[in-house]
C-alpha cells in the first residue's frame with residue numbers, strides 16, 4: 001500500500017455529500033477536482049502508509065473540529081471555483 005493523504009478521501013466524501021444535498025453550481029469532473037485541490041492545499045495532510053494508520057486517522061477525522069475545518073475550506077474553494085471555472089462550456 002502506497003503512502004497517501006487520508007484527507008483526500010475525507011474531502012471527496014464531504015464534497016459528494018455536498019453535491020448530493022442540492023448544490024446548484026457545476027459538478028463536472030474538472031470543477032470537482034479543482035475544489036478538491038484547493039481544499040486539500042489549505043489543510044495539513046494526514047498521511048498514512050498502513051491500513052491501521054488509515055483507521056486511526058479516519059477516527060481522528062470524525063472529530064468535530066476537523067470536520068468544521070474541511071467544510072470551511074471546501075466552502076471557500078467552491079466560491080473560488082465558481083468564479084474561475086476551468087471547464088469547457090457545453
Ligand SMILES: [Zn+2]
Pocket residue numbers: 026027028029030031032085087
Ligand atoms: Zn465545471
